[in-house]
Amino acid sequence: MLRVGIIGYGYWGPNLARNFHRHPGCQLKLIADLDLGRLQKAAADVPGVHVTASVNDAVNARDIDAIIIATPIRTHFRIALAALKADKHVLVEKPMAASVSDCETLIAEAERRGLTLMVDHTFLFTEAVQTMKKLAVELGDLYYFDSVRANLGLFQRDVSVVWDLAPHDLAILHYLVELPVDAVTATGACHAGSRVPNIAYLSLELGGGAMAHFHVSWLSPVKSRRIVVAGSRKMMVFDDIETSEKLKVYDSGVSIKHDNEDGEYRMQVDYRTGDMVSPALANREALQSEVEHFLRCIDRQEKPLSDGQGGLAVVRVLEAAQRSLERNGERVLL
Numbered sequence: 001m002l003r004v005g006i007i008g009y010g011y012w013g014p015n016l017a018r019n020f021h022r023h024p025g026c027q028l029k030l031i032a033d034l035d036l037g038r039l040q041k042a043a044a045d046v047p048g049v050h051v052t053a054s055v056n057d058a059v060n061a062r063d064i065d066a067i068i069i070a071t072p073i074r075t076h077f078r079i080a081l082a083a084l085k086a087d088k089h090v091l092v093e094k095p096m097a098a099s100v101s102d103c104e105t106l107i108a109e110a111e112r113r114g115l116t117l118m119v120d121h122t123f124l125f126t127e128a129v130q131t132m133k134k135l136a137v138e139l140g141d142l143y144y145f146d147s148v149r150a151n152l153g154l155f156q157r158d159v160s161v162v163w164d165l166a167p168h169d170l171a172i173l174h175y176l177v178e179l180p181v182d183a184v185t186a187t188g189a190c191h192a193g194s195r196v197p198n199i200a201y202l203s204l205e206l207g208g209g210a211m212a213h214f215h216v217s218w219l220s221p222v223k224s225r226r227i228v229v230a231g232s233r234k235m236m237v238f239d240d241i242e243t244s245e246k247l248k249v250y251d252s253g254v255s256i257k258h259d260n261e262d263g264e265y266r267m268q269v270d271y272r273t274g275d276m277v278s279p280a281l282a283n284r285e286a287l288q289s290e291v292e293h294f295l296r297c298i299d300r301q302e303k304p305l306s307d308g309q310g311g312l313a314v315v316r317v318l319e320a321a322q323r324s325l326e327r328n329g330e331r332v333l334l
């Protein structure tokens, strides 16, 4: 029975707490937060849980085997490193840390101690993304990955929309498409008095000539959560706003022939519009699958689906995007 402590009980922490609390393979023993009001809520939500305002006590508690970190991004590194140094397994919120070097330090510390280090890239544990992963081979050569994640809110004080929302889609890209990122360009803007960009567009050049594009925004009148992945044989669309048929796979494509017979240039374009299939997806909360996966990885010493390397890959792109944003969209090579 793995004994778990959660640090950070703001917006996202309660979702993690609910899923760890109800899983029969672990015991949620402790919740820490600097805010006493949040601790009162934690005590009311999770009967019998020990609450504390001391992060130090939480990471060093002898009766805790794993620490879950759901605090603001700037605190991830310090808390995760302290937890690893206290020999605890760690599940840290996305993005893993605020810099590539911090991620590398965490990975090295976890490896040295033989501990599980996992990043909460929640979407990887959705039935939709798991199904996309299985179907990705049918797409042929990747042409592009295009995503929109826009909403009205939640404006953040200290991190831009890039660090807040793009980790989700970057993690999905990294998981589905095993291609290196060669270069990143990013542009964005601050509106309505925001001091950090609340809208941004990221373009990634991927190995093999493919490209990926990400539109992230806290300032959209409608909520959009859509990913299009297009390959040489098929294309798929994941629309998370849809209540049914969230994922659609299109047997569609185009082939172009050029010829120069009789000295006259011709271009022949053949469009193929075949069947559309919408695979049935089980209705299961991603965090439930993720908690199970975390516990299994610790128990069997397996590599997590969203391990430190996956977290690092995402932060590497975020760091490059940040640099590009600060230089008005300059192309940053990785």
Ligand SMILES: NC(=O)c1ccc[n+]([C@@H]2O[C@H](COP(=O)([O-])OP(=O)(O)OC[C@H]3O[C@@H](n4cnc5c(N)ncnc54)[C@H](O)[C@@H]3O)[C@@H](O)[C@H]2O)c1
Residues within 6 Å of the ligand: 007, 008, 009, 010, 011, 012, 013, 032, 033, 034, 035, 038, 055, 070, 071, 072, 073, 075, 093, 094, 095, 120, 121, 122, 164
């Ligand atoms: N996986 C997802 O889908 C998802 C969704 C939302 C947020 N997140 C991530 O979760 C993390 C937290 O986001 P949030 O929206 O819950 O933020 P939040 O501000 O609502 O909550 C953070 C909580 O941490 C507490 N806190 C701050 N500093 C602390 C410290 N040093 N020690 C202990 N407690 C501290 C705050 O009092 C607050 O209660 C972020 O990394 C964010 O990116 C992930």
